Amino acid sequence: MFQIKIIGSGVAGLCVAKELIEKKTNITVIDKCNVPGPESCSWWAGGMLAPWCEGESTEKIIVDLGQESIPWWSKNVKNVVQNGSLIVALSRDERELKRFQRRTENYDILENEGVCELEPDLGKKFNKGLFFKNEAHLSPRDSLSELKNDLIKNGVEFVNEEFQFDENTYDKKEIIIDCRGLASKDEQKSLRGVKGEMLIIECPEINFTRPIRLLHPRIPLYIVPRGKGIYMLGATMIESNDNKNISARSLMELLNAAYAINPIFGEAKIKEIGVDARPSYPDNIPSIRRKDNVISVNGLFRHGFLLAPALARMVSELIFENKVPEIISEYSS
């Protein structure tokens, strides 16, 4: 039986564990933090499974691999909602909508009534919208917990300690899978952090049933419903490793954009402010690498929940079929 140690239990680590446990392996997951928790950047994710929307600003391989995420998560956790995503822009910014439309596929074009019908709480101010009906969303924290509990039930051991690699005691029969994200920065010099800031607010007067993206030339925003009047507003993208403080400007802009979508958001309670840095290679494409018995999975950038299922599959194929992963950042070595 394969002995596997997974280091790091963010979304990458847990998805890899889930994929490998079905192959009758013996898995230990090691994390210095008690997870799921705010130390891992998966905790602050939007949880949108929106591969086609991502096509607006990313490479085709992300769109293709991201499509695996919807069936994977639907099979493995209970809280996936497949209700599509809706893209809107204020009338002054309708050109942004045109650009988005040109660069993506698999959507329906909605006129004013169509937008209102899908999400009545958007009011009548959006003359046009794009509806990506096959997309889905989930609650990241619930999903991480569900996965972890399921893994424990299946015999995976979780160890709460910092992993120290010791060449002398390293058992060559064991496979180590490094899923630590930015924590492996010392070994992987090309990794950098891309700071993201997000808010969790409570606004029971508004009832959105799917993620809504507001296009704006300066401050694009998305709102993801978490149920029971809770919404996640996100997220900024700043070239910085800082994972501690939100700037006043970011906070202001996120709230302003939400207010533009519906002024009732002005009455919302701010429940949480989240800041973290996304582990990214210079091409913002993730990578799986193997050196002897150590496999590294990293650089998921803003696509953790979207790509972790495909990456987990590739890790499994690499171990059991010796198959080269389809996605390797040029910069990961």
Add this chain to the structure above:
Amino acid sequence: MKKFYGIEIESPLMLGTAQYPSPSILISCFNKSKASVATVSLRRESSTSQSGNNFWSIIKKLNVRILPNTAGCHTVKEAITTAHMAREIFSTKWIKLEVIGEEDTLQPDVFGLVEASKILSDEGFEVFPYTTEDLVVAEKLLNAGCKVLMPWGSPIGSGQGLNNIFGLKALRSHFPEIPMVIDAGIGVPSHATKAMELGFDAVLLNTAVAKARDPIMMAEAFSYAILSGSLGKKADPMEPREMAVPSTPIFGKAFLDYDQ
């Protein structure tokens, strides 16, 4: 080519470093565009802890001259603080000075701009002021110590091209010796060609490349556009005329021999 504070740049294209899909695409865009200067905006939050370091080291590796930018500063004080930080991080006296006066058009606050230019020039900075095509303001900036001017084509990120050709021509001919860069508003390569044809010394752009579907291809397009405009200007073009002039005079016409 005119020198910018004593420095001769290899190609008259200055390219911004924001909004690219990824740093690796940014690097390819610099290679394809043959830009010789990179502008970099600093956010004050990321400078204090040196946390933006990874991105900056990518920029430093581009191997082009760096022009730090006080983008998004609304007051003289902010702009000056940012300029100080930039000098520390990138070890350069060059600073592209932006003092924004109006949130919607991101129009420069020319009063604040002149004030900040004076302070920074006195401190030894080499200031590239982002200004309008206004002649009076230009004069005051030069008096404040600026030796380069950066008039806008149109508002930042608008992609509208050169909005006031008359004003830009007037500015150019008023200060024929001053190196001038058309900064902001460039949307498509022909806008850059036009700027070079008008006799400007360089063009600075960012969004037009970064937000294209294929930024690398657009970067290449701009390299040709800039080259085309500067060669076109250098070749001393003909004067437009009110009347047609046949391009083949009678004497040059080939004989048509009907007998054969």
